[in-house]
Amino acid sequence: MYLExxxxxxxxxxxxxxxxxxxxxxxxxxLPWAVATTRGKANAELVGAVNLFAGWxxxxxxxxLTxxxxxxxxxxxxxxxxPGR
Incomplete structure (x- = not known):
């Protein structure tokens, strides 16, 4: 048996x-949005929105970025x- x-x-x-x-x-x-999407973060859209509207x-x-x-x-x-066990 294996756990993942x-x-x-x-x-x-x-x-x-x-x-x-x-x-x-x-x-x-x-950059934070690019990092989030590259890492496959589930909240990448939220990161992008925070970056776009509050990043200034x-x-x-x-x-x-955090x-x-x-x-x-x-x-x-x-x-x-x-199988078979």
Missing amino acids: VVTDKQDRARQALVAWAATFLTCGYL TVVGWFAA MAVGRHRVAGLRVWTE
Whole structure:
């Protein structure tokens, strides 16, 4: 029997590409959103909204960055058993 930790990580390849392009076009302003989408964070849209609307305050930008680099939440455990046992 094997246990696997399942997290809330999501595959966001296209959104990450758009986020990085926007980050370069805005000279790094949208960096927290790009980091969140690249890491597959479930709250990437929230990070983007905080970054867009409160990022102009330096505190808002660092808050969005902190949200982007935070740990993934554990969604549950998956139990694997060997066939025939």
